[in-house]
Amino acid sequence: MPARPVPLRIVVVGARGQLGAAVAHECGPVHETVALSRQELDVSDERAVTEAMARVKPDVIVNGAAYTDVDGSEDHPVDALNGNAFAARALARAALTHGAALVHYSTDFVFDGTGTRPYTEEDRPNPRSVYAASKLLGEWFALDAPRAYVLRVESLFGRAPGAGPAKGSVAGILNTLLAGGSPKVFEDRTVSPTYVIDAARATRHLVESSAPSGVYHCVNSGHVTWLGFAQELARQLGRPELIARLVPVRMADVTLRAARPRYCALSNDKLRSAGFEMPAWQDAVARFLRDAV
Numbered sequence: 273m274p275a276r277p278v279p280l281r282i283v284v285v286g287a288r289g290q291l292g293a294a295v296a297h298e299c300g301p302v303h304e305t306v307a308l309s310r311q312e313l314d315v316s317d318e319r320a321v322t323e324a325m326a327r328v329k330p331d332v333i334v335n336g337a338a339y340t341d342v343d344g345s346e347d348h349p350v351d352a353l354n355g356n357a358f359a360a361r362a363l364a365r366a367a368l369t370h371g372a373a374l375v376h377y378s379t380d381f382v383f384d385g386t387g388t389r390p391y392t393e394e395d396r397p398n399p400r401s402v403y404a405a406s407k408l409l410g411e412w413f414a415l416d417a418p419r420a421y422v423l424r425v426e427s428l429f430g431r432a433p434g435a436g437p438a439k440g441s442v443a444g445i446l447n448t449l450l451a452g453g454s455p456k457v458f459e460d461r462t463v464s465p466t467y468v469i470d471a472a473r474a475t476r477h478l479v480e481s482s483a484p485s486g487v488y489h490c491v492n493s494g495h496v497t498w499l500g501f502a503q504e505l506a507r508q509l510g511r512p513e514l515i516a517r518l519v520p521v522r523m524a525d526v527t528l529r530a531a532r533p534r535y536c537a538l539s540n541d542k543l544r545s546a547g548f549e550m551p552a553w554q555d556a557v558a559r560f561l562r563d564a565v
C-alpha cells in the first residue's frame with residue numbers, strides 16, 4: 273500500500289469556484305483543509321490576505337480565485353489586474369512569510385494560438401487580451417514564492433461532488449443538446465481540455481511531492497477542436513444523432529470583445545515527468561458524463 277502523505281495545512285482561496293471547490297474536495301479527506309470563499313477572503317485586498325494567512329499559518333496556499341471574465345477584462349483592466357496579478361503577488365508574499373508552497377492557476381490564453389504543435393512550458397507566451405496579460409503577470413508574481421506551482425489549465429469542465437451546477441462551455445453545449453437545442457461550436461479552435469477533477473488530483477500530487485517549482489501544463493492528454501469535443505460528448509452520451517444538431521462556426525465569423533487563441537494544444541509532458549499522468553480527454557469526458565447526466 274502507498275504510504276499515507278503527511279497531513280498538510282492547506283488553505284484554498286476562491287474555494288467556491290469550479291476548480292477551487294474541486295481542490296478543497298480532493299484535499300479535504302487527507303489534509304487539514306481550510307476553504308475560504310470570496311466572501312471570507314477577498315484576495316485582491318493584500319491586508320486581508322496577510323491577516324487571513326497569519327491566522328491559518330498554512331503549509332500550502334492554493335489560489336482558486338481569479339477574475340475570469342475574459343471579455344469584461346477589456347473594459348475593466350484594473351479589476352483584471354487586481355484579481356489575477358496583484359492577488360497572486362499578495363499570496364506569494366504570504367507564502368514567503370509562512371514558508372508555504374503556493375499553487376496558482378493560469379491559462380492557455382497566455383499563448384497567441386498561432387502554433388502548429390502542442391505548446392510546452394518553454395514556449396514564449398504572447399498574450400493577446402487584457403485577461404491573458406493579467407494572467408501572465410500573475411504567473412510571474414506567483415513564481416516569486418519560494419515553492420510555487422503555476423498550473424496552466426484550459427477549457428475547464430466538470431465540478432466537484434456537492435458543488436453547484438457545472439459551468440463553462442462544455443456544460444453549456446451539453447445542456448443545450450439535452451434541452452433539444454442546437455449549440456454553436458468552433459470548428460477551428462483547438463484545445464486540450466481540463467477536467468477539474470483531474471486538475472485537483474494533479475494539484476494534490478504536486479503539493480505532496482518534491483516536484484520542482486515552476487510552470488506546468490495541467491490539461492488532459494491530447495487535443496481536439498470544440499466541434500470534435502462536442503461530437504465526442506454526443507457519442508459518449510449514446511446519442512450520436514445529436515451530432516447533426518451541432519452548428520459549426522469559425523472564429524472569424526464570431527465577434528468577441530477579447531481575442532482568443534486559435535490553436536492551443538498544450539503538452540503535459542512536464543507534469544508526467546513530475547510523476548502525474550493526466551488521463552486522455554476522452555476518458556475525462558466519460559467520467560464527467562457519468563457524474564453529470
Ligand SMILES: NC(=O)c1ccc[n+]([C@@H]2O[C@H](COP(=O)([O-])OP(=O)(O)OC[C@H]3O[C@@H](n4cnc5c(N)ncnc54)[C@H](OP(=O)(O)O)[C@@H]3O)[C@@H](O)[C@H]2O)c1
Nearest residue numbers: 286288289290291310314315316337338377379425427428
Ligand atoms: N474556466 C476555464 O475554462 C479556465 C480556463 C483556463 C484557465 N482558467 C483558470 O483556472 C482558475 C480557476 O477558474 P474557475 O473556472 O474555477 O473560475 P470560477 O469558477 O469563476 O471561480 C473563481 C472563483 O474566484 C472567486 N473570486 C473572484 N475574485 C475574487 C477575489 N477578489 N477574492 C476571492 N475570490 C475571488 C469567484 O467568486 P465569485 O463567483 O463570488 O465572483 C469564484 O468563486 C482561474 O485562475 C482561471 O483563470 C479557467
